[in-house]
Amino acid sequence: MGFFDKVPFCRKLSKITYMKFLFLILLTISMIFPLIGQQKKGKMKNVIHPEMKTGFAAMENVAQLPLLFPNGTQTKQPLAYDATGGNWDHHFLAAFTQYIDTIVLPGGKKIREYVIFDEYGPGVLYRQQMNAWYDRSKIPNGWLAWGEPDQPRADANIRYYFDDEAEPKIDMHLKDYFGTKFYPYTEPLAFVDSGYLFANSYYPLEFSKRLKVTLRPNAQSFEEMDTKWYQYTMLAFPSDYNISSWKGTETEHHNIISQWNNAGQNPNDLSGCQTIRSSNSIKKGEVKQIAHLKEPGSIVGFKLKVSPYSKETFFNAQIKIFWDDHPEADICLPVSYFFGAGGKDFPETSDKIFNQSLTSLMFGFRNIEQSYYNYFPMPFWKSAKIFFENNSGADISQLDLELIFKPESVLAYPYQKSGYFLAKRTIDSDPDTLGFRGVAFSETGKGHIVGITFYTDRYDMDGDEFTYIDDSRTPQIHGSGTEDDHNQGWAGRAYQKPLWGGLFNGYSGAYRIYLNDSYVFNKSILKCYEYSLTKPKFVNGGHTEVTTFYYKSGTDQGLMLTDELDVGNHYDEKLHQYSIEGMTWKGILKDEYDGYERNLQFGACTDDGKAFNGQSGFRVKIDPANQGVKLRKRINRNGNGVQKATVFVDGVKLDRPWQIVTLSMSTGKGTLDGWFDSDYEIPASFTEGKDSILVEIKYEASPQKSEINEFYYWVYSYVGY
Structure with missing residues (x-):
């Protein structure tokens, strides 16, 4: 059959x-x-590669903003500031100059170059802010809001040396490099104030090994000018990260120029996106869900139109966003704050703010159109719920919402390597003028800041930013005046640029978007602004209100303290098999960390330590499940100039030296704050699977100092991956 x-x-x-x-x-x-x-x-997912892009490729790729930075990435900001805790940030030798190089020209003539930036890569210099054209010596009893690009005291060439090359790849007059007239250092990536009070550039400079920036004076008078400031913000990537050095002025960046010239339009790639619209009326006192997205993906455009568009709805209606069924709102803000506004409780400016419009690359509001927009990518992995709470005291007759949604099937963010988009409002005050700092933002976990808005009432612009990352007692980001921290100078003006600006000036109604110069943290971050001594007119104190936009991991990954070594403590040294060769000093010092103007003794402590011109070694505990290790060292920098060392782990030399370049000269205005915490990152390839490592620190000769010192070590393991 x-x-x-x-x-x-x-x-x-x-x-x-x-x-x-x-x-x-x-x-x-x-x-x-x-x-x-x-x-x-x-249905295949177009997963973003976890190794993020850098330079121009990163700047145009807005979609990578939620990606968490690789372990060992640091945000750094060399700048001019007064290390005595005072307000002499403009002092040329003690605040502006990091150290001095002596160059021997053909024929034997020696000239000096003033180093303002010297960092080892791989890294990217993303932001350059400069203020060097105003000569206050002409009016010693006051100041005039006008600078001179050709004034003799700003007569110098700025020089950029890549990867220890003998000659700089960039060698231009200071006024030409920052003057926006010489391609490619032109608008919109570069800007100079019409009165030459300040200039800045977002033209990125990638470097594989090292980047050093110097100023070579063309006139003796340049060295006599004290009214100079700068801030250079960079990202230092792990030493095994692949970055190629800048190829030159022909580097392609037309897409960036197009994006920035069209600020207010969505900079995201909208291919494969869906548009979700809803219209609602909401009575006063009512809370209504205005959107519920039930499939994973990301919001890449968020537009809102509210009628009536009044001061009451602008400031008193609230928006609440819940990611992935979290029990508490991930974002809870007055509705206009989510789009760049603030200052609702400041009577002198709230009316003016409501009647303004703001246009930036990532957020804004338009008074005439009565609308709002936010273009930060906002990924989620289950669902998103958006609520509108009408506390305005008036009925809202029409609320139109438009979301641009990119499904996970089009673009999928890896959960372990991405962060939720969050926004937090922080209010601080100085009611009696006796405090020394205001807190602008505080958070724990792993993530990065991508933007802020800064609103003030009776606040002085001379307050410096102090941002402490991962429990460091030295601020990794130290400012030189609030308006400088927001890319302006000498109070600033009401500019509106793609990444920075202000509704009024550089410290009231100001904003700055950290598009690629993000503040990266792996354990914690504390962002403060000092209350300056130069504000006697504000007898009733001052107030700040800061909204911070950031991404944060939903996992428990981050940094864990796994060991400590107290150098100079005999028991601790024996426990960690500590050894030293070529010791030049040992003893006990009492000193302070970087101080605030109203608390110059900030972080005072007494510690014992040692200095050497040979090497030291010690064994420390780490987590066997680590994905890299961070070493933190307390040094004393008073008079020490550059401290540089080669690092070995279990006998293997690491490519990146441990170089600490920090201000060390006295201004004559006070005692230098000498304690300084410096971080060094060890890639996972040297530490994976180990429960301890032998670390050796070998002195490298420096023209600035014949020894290095060490007082205390903290050892952190990257865990939870």
Whole structure:
């Protein structure tokens, strides 16, 4: 009996009929399987590669903003500031100059170059802010809001040396490099104030090994000018990260120029996106859900239009966003704050703010159109719920919401390597003028800041930023005046640029977007602004209100303290097998960390330590499940100039030296704050699977100092991955 005869159903069919039936089945299957294949192909996720792009590629790729930075990435900001805790940030030798290089020209002539930036890579210098053209010596009893690009005291060339090359790749007059007239250092990536009070550039400079920036004076008077400031913000990536050094002025960046010239339009890639719209009316006192997205993906455009568009709805209606069914709102803000506004409780400016419009690359509001927008990518992995709470005291007759949604099937963010988009409002005050700092933002976990708005009432612009990352007692980001921290100078003006600006000036109604110069943290971050001594007119104190936009991991990954070594403590040294060769000093010092103007003794402590021009070694505990290690060292910098060392882990030399370049000269205005915490990152390839490592620190000769010192070590393991 054949197969046909064994199948009961088939017995009822003739063989010819059966063959026809079988043919139809096979034909149907042959048609379905390609469709299944196509369906699967259509649902394949375009996962963003976790190794993020850098330089221009990062700047145009807004979609990578939620990606968490690789372990060992540091945000750094060399700048001019007064290390005595005072307000002499403009002092040329003690605040502006990091150290001095002596260059021998052909023929034997020696000239000096003043180093303002010297960092080892791989890294990217993303932000350059400069203020060097105003000569206050002409009016010693006051100041005039006008600078001179050709004034003799700003007559110098700025020089950029890449990867220890003998000659700089960039060698231009200071006024030309920052003057926006010489391609490619032109608008919109570069800007100079019409009165030459300040200039800045977002032209990124990538470097593989090292970047050093110097100023070579063309006139003796340049060295006599004290009214100079700068801030250079960079990201230092792990030493095994692949970055190629800047290729030159022909580097392609037309897409960035187009994005920035069209600020207010969505800079995201909108291919494959869906538009979700809703309209609602909301009575006063009512809370209404205005959107519920039930599939994973990301919001890449968020527009809102509210009627009536009044001061009451602008400041008193609230927006609440819940990611992935979290029990508490991830974002809870007055509605206008989510789009760049603030200062609702400041009577002198709140009316003016409401009547303004703001246009930046990532957020804004438009008084005439009565609308708001936010273009930060906002990924989620289950769902998103958006609520609108009408506390305005008036009925809202029309609320139009437009979301641009990119499904996970089009673009998928890896949960372990991405962060939720969050926004937090922080209010601080100085009611009696006796405090020394105001807190602008505080958070724990792993993430990065991508933007802020800064609103003030009776606040002085001379307050410096102090941002402490991962429990460091030295601020990794030290400012030189609030308006400088927001890319302006000498109070600033009401500029509105793609990444920075202000509704009034550089410290009231100001904003700055950290598009690629993000503040990266792995354990904690504390962002403060000092209350300056130069504000006697504000007898009733001052107030700040800061909204911070940031991404934060939803996991428990981050940094864990796994060991400590107290150098100079005999028991601790023995426990960690500490050894030293070429010791030049040992003893006990009492000193302070970087101080605030109203608390110059900030962080005072007494510690014992040692200095050497040979090497030291010690064994420390780490977590076996680590994905890299951070070493933090307390040094004393008073009079020490550059401290540089080669680092070995278990006998293997690491490519990046541990170089600490920090201000060390006295201004004559006070005692230098000498304690300084410096971080060094060890890649996971040196530490994976180990429960301890032997670390050796070998002194490298420096023209600035014949020894290095060490007082205390903290050892952190990257865990939770």
